[in-house]
Amino acid sequence: MSLSPSLFSVGLTFQCPQCNFTVIKNGSWFQVVSRYKCEGCGREIRITYADKIAIFQKHAHLAMPPGAR
Numbered sequence: 013m014s015l016s017p018s019l020f021s022v023g024l025t026f027q028c029p030q031c032n033f034t035v036i037k038n039g040s041w042f043q044v045v046s047r048y049k050c051e052g053c054g055r056e057i058r059i060t061y062a063d064k065i066a067i068f069q070k071h072a073h074l075a076m077p078p079g080a081r
């Protein structure tokens with residue numbers, strides 16, 4: 013299982029596990045991020061590779077078909 017490039021230019025949502033504040037970032041951001049500062053609670057939130065897999069799977073239906081770009 014890897015992170016599909018078809019989601020790199022698609023906005024994906026992730027909820028802070030501490031306060032449920034939602035961030036929306038492109039897949040390419042999730043691909044490289046390992047932590048970010050939550051705007052809701054100000055805490056530093058870690059995003060693991062397993063989290064990324066889950067995020068990408070959750071948004072798989074938004075992936076652009078090959079050739080549509």
Ligand SMILES: [Zn+2]
Pocket residue numbers: 028029030031032033050051052053054055
């Ligand atoms: Zn938060």
